[in-house]
Structure formats: structure tokens, C-alpha cells
Amino acid sequence: MNETVEFTFDGITLTARKDVSVAAALTGAGHRQFRLTNGNKPRGIFCGIGVCQDCLLTIDGRPNRRACMTPVEDGMRVETQIAQAPLVAQNAAQKTAERRAPDVLIVGGGAAGLAAGIAARSQGADVLLLDERKVAGGQYFKQRASAHSDPVDRQQAHGANLIDRARARGVEILPGAEVWGAFEGPEIMASTETHTYALKPGALIVATGAYERPIMIPGWTLPGVMTVGAAQTLWRSYGVLPGKRVAIFGNGPLCAQVALELSKGGAEITVLGEAAPPGWTRPGALLSMASNDRLLAAKGVGMLLGLRRRGIFVSWRAQPLAIKEDGDKLIVRYQVGGAEHKASVDAVCLNFGFQPQNEILRLLGARMRFDERFGQVRPERNANLETSVSGVYAVGDCCGLGGAHAALIEGHIAGIAASGGADPTPRDFAALSRHRRFQNALWRLYAADMPEIEHADGETVICRCEEVTCGAVDDALSAGARDIGAIKRATRVGMGRCQGRYCAPALADYLAKKSGRKVEDRSFFAPQVPIKPVDVATVAATEVLLNTPPADG
Amino acid sequence: MADLFDLLIIGGGITGQCAALTAAVAGAKVGIVDFGQNAGSHANAGSLHVQLQSRFLRLNPHLAENVESSLPLYLAAVQEWEALDTQLGGVELSREGGLMLAESADQMVFLRQKAEREARKGLAVDILERDALGRIAPYLGPSIVGAELCHDEGKLNPLIANKKLNARLGELGVRQIADRIDRIDIEPGKPAAIGQTRYEASHILIAAAWGTEVLTEGLGLRLPTPPEPLHMNITEPGEYAIKHLVQHAERSITLKQFRSGQVVIGGGWPAQQEHAEATPRVRSDSFLGNVALAAAIAPGIAQLRILRTWAGVNTPVDGKATIGPIRPGAPVSLALPGDAGYTLGPIVGRCAAEMILGMPTQIDPEPYSPSRWAA
Numbered sequence: 001m002n003e004t005v006e007f008t009f010d011g012i013t014l015t016a017r018k019d020v021s022v023a024a025a026l027t028g029a030g031h032r033q034f035r036l037t038n039g040n041k042p043r044g045i046f047c048g049i050g051v052c053q054d055c056l057l058t059i060d061g062r063p064n065r066r067a068c069m070t071p072v073e074d075g076m077r078v079e080t081q082i083a084q085a086p087l088v089a090q091n092a093a094q095k096t097a098e099r100r101a102p103d104v105l106i107v108g109g110g111a112a113g114l115a116a117g118i119a120a121r122s123q124g125a126d127v128l129l130l131d132e133r134k135v136a137g138g139q140y141f142k143q144r145a146s147a148h149s150d151p152v153d154r155q156q157a158h159g160a161n162l163i164d165r166a167r168a169r170g171v172e173i174l175p176g177a178e179v180w181g182a183f184e185g186p187e188i189m190a191s192t193e194t195h196t197y198a199l200k201p202g203a204l205i206v207a208t209g210a211y212e213r214p215i216m217i218p219g220w221t222l223p224g225v226m227t228v229g230a231a232q233t234l235w236r237s238y239g240v241l242p243g244k245r246v247a248i249f250g251n252g253p254l255c256a257q258v259a260l261e262l263s264k265g266g267a268e269i270t271v272l273g274e275a276a277p278p279g280w281t282r283p284g285a286l287l288s289m290a291s292n293d294r295l296l297a298a299k300g301v302g303m304l305l306g307l308r309r310r311g312i313f314v315s316w317r318a319q320p321l322a323i324k325e326d327g328d329k330l331i332v333r334y335q336v337g338g339a340e341h342k343a344s345v346d347a348v349c350l351n352f353g354f355q356p357q358n359e360i361l362r363l364l365g366a367r368m369r370f371d372e373r374f375g376q377v378r379p380e381r382n383a384n385l386e387t388s389v390s391g392v393y394a395v396g397d398c399c400g401l402g403g404a405h406a407a408l409i410e411g412h413i414a415g416i417a418a419s420g421g422a423d424p425t426p427r428d429f430a431a432l433s434r435h436r437r438f439q440n441a442l443w444r445l446y447a448a449d450m451p452e453i454e455h456a457d458g459e460t461v462i463c464r465c466e467e468v469t470c471g472a473v474d475d476a477l478s479a480g481a482r483d484i485g486a487i488k489r490a491t492r493v494g495m496g497r498c499q500g501r502y503c504a505p506a507l508a509d510y511l512a513k514k515s516g517r518k519v520e521d522r523s524f525f526a527p528q529v530p531i532k533p534v535d536v537a538t539v540a541a542t543e544v545l546l547n548t549p550p551a552d553g
Numbered sequence: 554m555a556d557l558f559d560l561l562i563i564g565g566g567i568t569g570q571c572a573a574l575t576a577a578v579a580g581a582k583v584g585i586v587d588f589g590q591n592a593g594s595h596a597n598a599g600s601l602h603v604q605l606q607s608r609f610l611r612l613n614p615h616l617a618e619n620v621e622s623s624l625p626l627y628l629a630a631v632q633e634w635e636a637l638d639t640q641l642g643g644v645e646l647s648r649e650g651g652l653m654l655a656e657s658a659d660q661m662v663f664l665r666q667k668a669e670r671e672a673r674k675g676l677a678v679d680i681l682e683r684d685a686l687g688r689i690a691p692y693l694g695p696s697i698v699g700a701e702l703c704h705d706e707g708k709l710n711p712l713i714a715n716k717k718l719n720a721r722l723g724e725l726g727v728r729q730i731a732d733r734i735d736r737i738d739i740e741p742g743k744p745a746a747i748g749q750t751r752y753e754a755s756h757i758l759i760a761a762a763w764g765t766e767v768l769t770e771g772l773g774l775r776l777p778t779p780p781e782p783l784h785m786n787i788t789e790p791g792e793y794a795i796k797h798l799v800q801h802a803e804r805s806i807t808l809k810q811f812r813s814g815q816v817v818i819g820g821g822w823p824a825q826q827e828h829a830e831a832t833p834r835v836r837s838d839s840f841l842g843n844v845a846l847a848a849a850i851a852p853g854i855a856q857l858r859i860l861r862t863w864a865g866v867n868t869p870v871d872g873k874a875t876i877g878p879i880r881p882g883a884p885v886s887l888a889l890p891g892d893a894g895y896t897l898g899p900i901v902g903r904c905a906a907e908m909i910l911g912m913p914t915q916i917d918p919e920p921y922s923p924s925r926w927a928a
Contacts, residue, residue: 014825038790038813063856082791084793085791085856087791087851089796158708479716480719489716528835533859535858539844539848542841
């Protein structure tokens with residue numbers, strides 16, 4: 001269980017526990033800077049879930065590998081990623097290409113996807129489930145990397161149980177599978193380290209979850225500044241702390257939960273800053289939460305008490321203002337109420353809400369509408385959770401934030417419907433509405449003035465990938481750019497590796513305010529393949545497959 | 554009614570903007586009206602074409618003569634781009650030559666014949682066998698047996714060019730208006746473009762690419778301008794190694810690298826488009842086929858990841874530029890590059906503006922007269 005591996009980082013030999021990610025291995029060894037940008041700026045782990053593309057490293061001669069998605073291996077040669085990697089073909093992956101046509105294809109192995117898989121199998125459908133990570137479970141159930149270690153708590157144990165049930169029922173889970181293509185049909189293209197797949201399912205269930213929204217302040221791109229979820233993954237999945245002294249800022253219950261988890265793991269939580277006012281100022285919301293899910297509400301209260309016992313007090317109405325490097329420390333300047341403070345820490349963790357991962361849905365042409373309360377684009381769905389595209393279902397947090405409990409029920413409903421089963425029962429609907437009422441109350445409790453880029457300093461980076469500042473966006477607006485596409489062309493905002501996942505929501509909101517128009521699906525960058533960056537060799541291997549007629553004619 | 558312009562240009566792509574630049578520098582009061590939909594210049598990837606594109610010859614064999622007769626225009630076009638590069642303070646333009654690759658003896662024969670035709674038209678071209686080719690282009694894969702090198706070809710960064718040109722027009726006081734022009738009235742009096750607003754001008758220049766057909770219907774022309782939606786891909790940055798504009802003798806591809814290190818792959822793979830005003834969409838066969846071909850040509854890019862794809866609209870018309878007044882003396886003119894719009898846009902736009910202003914023209918516009926489109 002405590003097997004270790006040896007690897008090198010820029011020639012220095014390091015050790016790490018087997019099965020952890022390269023990101024965790026390096027963090028555990030005290031390294032947080034992984035690459036240099038085109039502008040020669042240092043970068044490290046940010047999102048921790050394969051979205052931001054900022055933790056790139058050269059691994060065994062292959063450039064631009066995500067540290068957060070790559071397990072460390074014995075003898076691995078890890079190097080700092082330079083901005084322009086040499087063009088070398090030798091190490092390119094030679095992948096086996098395969099066609100598959102499952103009855104039901106599920107993208108995403110979190111709460112919603114696993115529940116959908118189990119439900120579809122119960123109808124006798126042949127089910128293939130793709131998950132990006134090496135171990136399924138998604139962000140809520142966040143599993144241990146090693147199958148041999150015990151769950152850290154009930155939440156993780158519940159997830160492990162769900163995965164076991166899915167497997168036992170015969171759901172084929174394909175881990176480490178990233179979807180990069182979605183075309184009419186639907187036809188889905190995905191690849192793992194060794195294989196590339198062209199998939200033509202009878203029905204498609206999109207259960208891709210959400211990723212965290214950052215706050216765009218000076219210094220949010222520095223190594224050591226990461227999402228709260230990234231810090232949680234380091235600890236829950238890999239047993240590595242993001243640093244000894246940690247500051248957490250954000251909005252919502254995840255921040256408190258992770259503060260408690262990291263503290264139990266031995267970290268010193270220097271600041272736990274919550275953007276919302278204290279919960280007791282909103283008794284109505286509290287009451288509604290308690291009446292809709294007493295257990296979950298009690299869990300929340302227990303969490304806050306647990307923090308208090310450890311001497312961690314929530315700073316309500318808190319917002320970080322700027323982060324600076326000071327030797328190997330980070331100095332975070334923040335305000336609570338009106339007063340300004342400073343803290344010197346090893347890691348700053350940020351979570352200012354969530355953004356649904358709806359790229360597949362948008363590409364397939366599912367009708368979307370904008371939710372003003374959460375600032376998210378959400379798919380329209382019928383009672384069976386089918387989108388406007390026939391045979392394409394959407395469940396869980398990729399449809400807006402509903403939480404894991406609602407996701408489990410949504411997955412169940414869609415799994416049954418997608419495999420030709422009965423319509424949802426009144427019991428399903430009742431349970432779903434109860435969880436939705438709980439979520440609704442939860443976010444009323446946590447309602448806060450969110451930081452917006454119109455108040456940001458001109459030097460603040462809005463696009464991490466292309467290093468575009470808010471000032472550059474304003475210049476483009478003054479020069480006559482009228483829509484998000486024109487601003488993209490003028491500034492390169494959104495043209496980088498994360499494909500606009502962080503800047504687009506901020507920019508869509510900013511442009512809407514400037515122009516007085518409402519945000520809508522078109523306010524975001526036009527959806528295009530690839531859904532995630534995909535290497536040329538993998539695309540080429542898939543092309544060979546599709547140019548070869550199927551064996552059975 | 555909006556302001557009275559000396560010259561009102563319909564279409565704010567590279568052609569219209571360069572016409573505006575020429576006219577504004579000459580002191581004219583210039584306005585540009587653009588609809589903001591499917592502008593070819595916004596989707597362009599910055600190839601500077603000179604040699605005959607095999608794609609065009611293959612897809613439109615009946616237009617080969619037209620394209621060949623335009624070769625001198627292509628030469629003038631890259632010179633115009635160099636002048637623009639200087640004037641705008643650098644658009645990452647380089648002219649290290651364009652390669653058209655062969656993978657078989659037959660293709661080499663085709664390239665030799667093509668090179669002879671092009672040399673007669675004044676192009677600087679060489680045929681390179683594998684060894685000589687390998688010395689200047691070590692990034693090419695083993696299947697490539699030789700190539701034609703056209704010394705005049707090159708590339709530029711269209712994002713930078715568009716941005717700087719836009720800023721320059723702003724400094725010169727050119728008004729850029731967002732509107733969709735539905736028709737043009739010539740009678741009575743001054744010509745007017747009718748959109749949400751009516752725009753009057755001493756002269757109107759149509760530089761609207763695929764939008765030209767509708768605008769010229771009422772002007773006594775029959776000028777079909779169907780859009781040709783094309784697919785493009787771009788990778789993450791790698792070491793800057795592919796300095797040429799790379800094409801293939803038989804297959805559709807353009808492959809080049811920006812100074813940022815990003816590799817741009819395109820060259821005429823189709824996109825899908827329901828109608829001329831719809832946003833074109835990427836097709837899976839074009840995405841896979843185009844990228845796979847690039848991987849075979851330049852194996853070193855295998856590990857780079859494709860970050861984005863997009864579809865842009867080309868307007869090939871009849872493979873030949875259309876420049877000048879719709880009828881001798883008419884107050885409405887046309888500026889249509891006719892394929893390779895981004896390469897030809899600056900020279901075509903300049904020439905059209907020079908004719909309107911009665912200035913001596915950079916090139917002889919006679920072969921490009923709109924008279925061939927009279928209904």
C-alpha cells in the first residue's frame with residue numbers, strides 16, 4: 001500500500017507514493033512550478049481536473065502532458081515544460097483505433113453518470129461509460145488513486161460502493177478516456193493513452209459535471225494558487241497537502257469542507273474567507289434546507305462546528321484582492337467587511353462557484369438557455385432529461401449546479417429512459433424536487449456579491465492561456481470590437497489550451513453589461529471540436545480507422 | 554440619412570479595408586459598412602499564395618486559364634502585402650517560399666509542367682529533388698519525393714494584420730458602421746446603399762465577397778458568388794521549424810507555422826453550411842482527414858495537440874479578380890479577389906480605390922473588368 005516510486009524532475013531524483021498523479025508527486029516533494037509560458041511566467045497546478053491545461057510538463061520526452069491527469073511511474077523522466085516544445089515525432093503515441101456502438105454511452109463517471117449506468121443496465125442495455133480520470137467517481141465522490149487504500153470518509157465510501165455496484169451490474173467503465181469529438185448522429189470520439197475510439201451509441205447520456213470558477217485578481221495565475229477542488233483532490237485522492245499554510249477563499253460549502261479536510265490532514269488554515277454573509281442572517285434559507293434534507297443540513301452544521309473546534313473561524317463577506325510571490329511564500333491581500341488584511345501562505349485556494357461542462361451538448365446543437373441567477377448556460381430538457389437533440393440526455397451538474405444527490409436521481413431517470421424503460425415515477429420526481437429545493441435554499445444561504453471583471457485592475461489577467469489582460473479587452477472594445485468573437489480575434493482571449501473555459505463566462509457577462517444586452521448561448525465562444533486538445537497522432541489514428549470499412553461490412 | 558461619403562465601401566474585410574486605406578490616405582471621406590457575418594478575412598489563416606493552387610486546378614479545371622492569367626496579379630499582391638507590412642509596422646510577414654510537395658513520379662511530372670507555365674508568367678520557381686528538399690525542409694516526412702519551391706510565397710499573421718489595419722483606419726478617420734446593406738440605388742442622383750439606414754456617397758464600392766451576388770442583382774449584373782466554406786485547424790505552439798508555406802501536388806492542404814510556434818493546417822477541406830448566411834460548421838471527415846494528411850507530411854507535429862478548428866468562407870467566383878465600375882462611368886464599383894481573397898485583397902482593394910479616385914493604378918485593371926458579368 002505504501003509502495004514508492006522514483007522519478008526525476010529536471011534531473012533531480014524524487015520519490016512519491018505509487019499511483020499518485022505527477023502533480024501530487026511534485027507537490028509532495030515541494031515543487032509547485034511546472035512550466036513557463038510564452039511570456040516566461042511560471043505556472044503550476046490550477047484546476048486539478050484536466051481543464052485549465054496549466055500544469056503541463058514534458059514527461060518521458062512527450063511534451064505538454066497534464067501533471068494532474070498523469071499518474072507518476074517508476075523511472076519517469078519529468079521536465080519543466082518550455083513554451084515551444086521541439087517537434088519530435090519519435091515518442092508520439094501509437095494508438096489502437098476501435099469502433100464501438102453501445103446501446104447507451106455515458107460521458108462522465110461521477111454521481112450522475114454512475115447512476116445512469118446502473119439504471120440503463122437494469123433495462124438490459126449494453127452500457128459503456130467514459131471517465132477522464134484513472135479512477136471514476138467524479139468530483140463529489142473523489143476516490144483514492146490506489147484501489148488498496150481505505151476511503152477517507154463516508155462520502156468517499158459511498159462513491160466506492162456506487163462504482164462497485166456499477167461494475168457488478170456490468171457497466172463497462174473506460175477510465176482515462178477523454179472525449180474530443182462530438183458530431184451529428186451523435187458520433188463521439190474519445191481516446192485513452194493506448195486507444196482511440198469512434199463511438200456511435202444508440203443513446204448518449206452527457207454527465208460531464210462542472211468545473212470551478214476562479215476569481216480574476218492580480219496573481220491568480222501564480223504557482224501555488226489553485227482551485228479549492230484541486231487542493232481537495234491532492235489531499236483526498238493522493239494524500240498530499242497543497243502546502244503547510246493554506247488560505248481558502250470562495251463561495252459555498254465546498255470551501256468549508258475542504259478547509260476541514262486539509263486541517264485534519266495537518267495543514268494550517270490561515271484564512272477561510274467566504275464571500276457570503278453569515279448563515280444566521282438568512283434563517284429562511286436555513287429552515288428550508290433543514291426541512292428538505294435534515295441530514296445534509298446537519299452535515300453542514302457539523303462541518304462548521306468541526307472547524308470551530310480546530311480554531312478555524314469563517315471570515316464572512318471576505319474577498320481576496322491580490323496575490324504576490326515572496327520567496328517561496330505567497331502573500332495574499334484580502335478584505336473582510338471593509339477591512340484589509342494580509343496573510344503569508346504556501347497555497348491559496350479559490351472557488352467562486354461552478355461552470356457546467358456543457359461543450360458536448362453545445363456542439364451537438366442542444367438548445368440552451370441562460371440562467372441569470374448562476375450566470376450559466378443550461379440545456380433545455382424534457383421530463384426524461386432528454387435534450388432538444390433526440391437521443392441525447394443530459395444529467396447532473398453539467399446542466400447547472402444541482403448537487404450530487406439530485407445528480408444520482410437524474411442519472412437514474414435518464415438511464416432508464418435512454419434504454420427504453422418506463423417514464424420516471426412520481427417518487428423520482430418527488431425526490432428530485434426535494435433535492436432541488438435543498439440546493440435552491442443552499443444557494444440562497446450562500447448568495448453573495450461575486451467579484452466581476454469590470455472592477456478588476458487593467459493589468460489583471462483574464463485569459464490565463466494567452467496571458468490577455470482586462471486592459472487589453474477594454475482596448476479592443478474601444479477599438480470597435482462588438483462581440484465576443486471580435487474581441488477574441490483582436491486580443492487572442494480564449495484562443496489557448498483551455499479553449500476559453502475560464503475567460504468566456506467572465507467575458508460574456510462583461511460584454512452583456514457593457515452592451516445592455518442579455519447573455520445567451522451566442523454570448524459565449526462558438527462551440528467547435530476538439531472538445532479538449534487532442535494530439536495530431538491520435539486524430540491521424542482515428543482517421544485511419546474511419547477510412548477502413550467495418551469488418552462486418 | 555447618415556453622412557455623405559466620398560466613398561462608401563460595403564464589406565469590411567481585407568479588400569474593403571485596403572480600398573478604404575488607399576482612399577483615406579488620398580484624402581477621401583470614407584465609410585465602411587459591414588454586416589459582421591461570415592467575413593472571410595476573420596477566418597483566414599494568413600497564407601500568401603502565388604503559385605497555382607493544385608486544389609483549385611483540381612476542383613475547378615474549367616477555370617485553370619483564368620487562374621493562370623491572374624499569376625501576375627498574385628505577384629503584385631505579395632508586393633502589396635510587403636508594403637502593407639511596412640506601413641502597419643509589422644504583421645509577422647515572411648516570404649521564405651512555398652513548397653508544393655510530390656509523393657510520386659507522376660506528381661513530380663505535374664509539378665515540372667506547372668513550374669514551366671509559372672516561370673513563363675514571371676514566377677521564381679525551382680524543382681527540388683528529395684536531397685535538396687531535405688536540406689531546406691528537414692521537417693518533411695519520408696513519403697515526400699520532391700517539391701516545387703515558389704520563392705515568392707510566404708505567410709503572415711492575419712490576426713495582427715487585421716488589428717493593425719483596423720487601428721490605422723481609425724487614425725485616418727474612416728468610419729466603420731455595423732449594418733446590413735440589402736440593396737443599392739443608383740437613381741436618382743447620388744448612389745445610395747440601403748440598410749437599416751440609407752447611406753449616400755459619391756461612389757459606392759462593393760467588396761462583399763459572397764454577399765456581392767445579392768447586391769448586384771438590381772444593378773444589371775449576373776454575378777454568382779457562392780460561398781465556399783472551408784475547414785481550418787490550429788495546434789498548440791511548438792518549436793518554430795516549418796518556415797515554408799507547404800502544399801501538396803494532389804491533395805488539399807496548406808501547412809505552416811506562425812511565429813508563435815502554432816501550426817496552422819487548412820487548404821480547402823469542406824465545412825458544412827446550410828445557407829450563405831449560416832455559420833459554417835466543422836465536418837468530422839474534414840477534421841480527421843486534414844489533420845491526418847498534415848501528420849504524414851510533417852511527422853514532427855504528431856505530438857502537438859490541436860486546440861481549435863473553425864470554418865471560414867472563401868469566395869472563389871470564377872477564379873479571377875473583378876475590379877472596377879459595374880459599367881463605364883457608373884458610380885458603383887466592384888472589388889472581388891476571386892479566390893485567395895486574403896492574398897489578393899490588398900492589391901484588389903487598392904486598385905479599385907485608385908480607379909474610383911481617378912489615380913494611376915498599381916496594376917492594369919483591364920483583364921479584371923466587371924464587363925464579363927453583364928446580365
